[in-house]
Each structure stands twice: as structure tokens, then as C-alpha cells.
Amino acid sequence: MIIVISDLHLGYEECDAAAFNDFVQNYISTKLGTKDHFVLLGDILDFWRRKNIDPMLENQSVLTKILNLKTNVHYVIGNHDYYMVKIKERFPEYRSLDLRRYLRLKDNNSKFFFIHGYELDVLANYEPLTLDEYERISETLCRAENILGKIMNNLWGVKKKLQKPPEERKSWRRRKGVFPSPMNHMNKLERFSCSKVRNIFLGLEKDEKLIFGHTHNPFIHEDTANTGSWVKDAPQHNTYIRIDDGEMELCKWKYSKS
Ligand SMILES: [Mn+2]
Structure with a gap:
């Protein structure tokens, strides 16, 4: 079994750290064994808004x-x-975690390709910025502590509002914790992520399924899945992708403080 989560944003005030702690303690540590995989698909620690060490200590x-x-x-x-890239570069035999830019895994003959997803954002929305340039900016923002990080975050927040998808987006119909496919009102990034031409940019094989996060909009559409997020300002949060027998399922962790 493979469990995938992304966009926890530890260190950001809207992060639902309590629910995630409950998820790790009562689900991940009991359900996953030595043959299983737990994929942390990026934006787990949020270095943009804080001094890097603070969210780690907290x-x-x-x-x-x-x-x-x-x-x-x-x-x-x-x-x-x-910034984790820099840590890995400094200690090439880095051993505490399997730290990487992308990942390939197999489950019951199904092949999966994992990226955080900012790559799709750059391709769909930030041209003429290149991926390398975007990564350099991201790295700088990780060291920005509050000032630059906040400015950039606000700017990108404004941009997101301007790009806001149609109204239907807000009213996700929830049934049994599963989410309807948003295919009728996908934005450009999502349409690109679900198209086969994405393979050209990302180097995917024909039969590889793509899993990414970054947008905080969870969905599954054919061989593409988005993990969603664990931040309370996203319409749907505390979501994860569960892969069992090669099949992807979008789930939501229900946490009550009792
Ligand atoms: Mn992201």
C-alpha cells in the first residue's frame, strides 16, 4: 500500500497539525509496514513564512x-x-529521509510518478519564468523569513483570486468522503496535468500515473491524482491518496479533538 499526502505547511498558521498528528499516530503508524510506502509530496514544512528551524522545533x-x-x-x-535541496547537496549521503525532487513507485504492476506539482504551475502559468528560475526564487523565499515571504505570498494570493475557477468549484458535493471529479471546471494547470502531453514535459512513460499536490484542490481523474492539502483555508483539506492493488483512492482524514 502507498499513502500520499502533500501541502501540510507545518509552520503556517492555517496548518491543521493536530489532525495530521492524529493521522500519523492512528493511521500511518498502524497501517503501513516494511513493504508499504508513505510519500510526503512537498510543502510539508513551510519555510517561506518562518525561520526554518522554528516550524521544525514546534x-x-x-x-x-x-x-x-x-x-x-x-x-x-x-x-x-x-531549501531541503541545499541540505541534500551539502550531505550527499543524507540518510534520515529519502529526500528527492521526484519519485517512481510500483504497486501491483501499476506505475506511479510523483512530483510536488510546482513544475506544472510554472509550465501552465509562469512562462517566461523557467523551472530553474522558479526554483531559485523558491529557495530564496525559504530564507526570507517573514518579509519577502509574506510579500510574495500575498502577491500570489492575489493572482490566485484573479484566476478563481467557476462557482461550482466551491460547492464540492461530498459523498462517503469521496470527491467528484472536477473535470468540467478544471483550470489550465489541471487540464495540463490530466493530458497526455504532460508526459513530454515530465518524462513519463505511457502507462505511468501522475500524482501531485501544490494546488490544494484534491481530485482523481483517470490516471491523474491530486493529494490536496492539510491547511484549513482550502475548501477541502486533510485529504490523502491511498493506493492499494494498483488503484488510487482519494480519502479524507476525519479528526475530532475528543
Ligand atoms: Mn506548493
Whole structure:
């Protein structure tokens, strides 16, 4: 079994760290064994808004739980934790986590390709900015602490509002914790992610399924899936993708404080 989550944003005030802690303690650590995989698909730590060490210290309990898991943990880097690339470069034999830019896994003959998803954002929305340039900006923002990080975040927030998808987007019909496919009102990034031409840009094989996060809009559409997020300002949050027998399922973790 493979469990995938992204966009936890530890260190951001809207992060639902309590629910995630509950998820790791009561689901991940009990359900996943040595043959399974837990994929952290980027923006797990949010370095843009804080001094890097602060979110790590504040969340050391859940981070330690992750380091102690008896399953295979993979950490795919996102734009908000892009600084992790530098750490990996400094310690090439980095051993605490399987830290990487992308990941390939197999489950029951189905092949999966994982990226955080900012790559799709750059291709769909930020041209003429190149991927390399975007990554350099992301890395700088990881060191920006509050000032630059906040400015950039606000700017991108404004841009997101301007791009707001149709009204239907807001009213997700929820049934049994599964989400309807948003294929009728996908934005450009999502349409690109679901098209086969994405393979040309990302180097995917014909039969590889793509899983990404970054947009905070969870969905499954044919061989493409988005993990969603764990931030309370997203319409749907605390979502994860569960892969069992090669099949992807979009799920929501229900957490009550009792
Ligand atoms: Mn992101």
C-alpha cells in the first residue's frame, strides 16, 4: 500500500497539525509496514513564512514520529520546502529521509510518478519564468523569513483570486468522503496535468500515473491524482491518496479533538 499526502505547511498558521498528528499516530503508524510506502509530496514544512528551524522545533513530536516509522518514507521537495535541496547537496549521503525532487513507485504492476506539482504551475502559468528560475526564487523565499515571504505570498494570493475557477468549484458535493471529479471546471494547470502531453514535459512513460499536490484542490481523474492539502483555508483539506492493488483512492482524514 502507498499513502500520499502533500501541502501540510507545518509552520503556517492555517496548518491543521493536530489532525495530521492524529493521522500519523492512528493511521500511518498502524497501517503501513516494511513493504508499504508513505510519500510526503512537498510543502510539508513551510519555510517561506518562518525561520526554518522554528516550524521544525514546534512540530518535533510529529516529525520524530515520521522518522521512527517502520515503513518506507519518501520526501519529495515542494516550493515551500525547496531549501531541503541545499541540505541534500551539502550531505550527499543524507540518510534520515529519502529526500528527492521526484519519485517512481510500483504497486501491483501499476506505475506511479510523483512530483510536488510546482513544475506544472510554472509550465501552465509562469512562462517566461523557467523551472530553474522558479526554483531559485523558491529557495530564496525559504530564507526570507517573514518579509519577502509574506510579500510574495500575498502577491500570489492575489493572482490566485484573479484566476478563481467557476462557482461550482466551491460547492464540492461530498459523498462517503469521496470527491467528484472536477473535470468540467478544471483550470489550465489541471487540464495540463490530466493530458497526455504532460508526459513530454515530465518524462513519463505511457502507462505511468501522475500524482501531485501544490494546488490544494484534491481530485482523481483517470490516471491523474491530486493529494490536496492539510491547511484549513482550502475548501477541502486533510485529504490523502491511498493506493492499494494498483488503484488510487482519494480519502479524507476525519479528526475530532475528543
Ligand atoms: Mn506548493
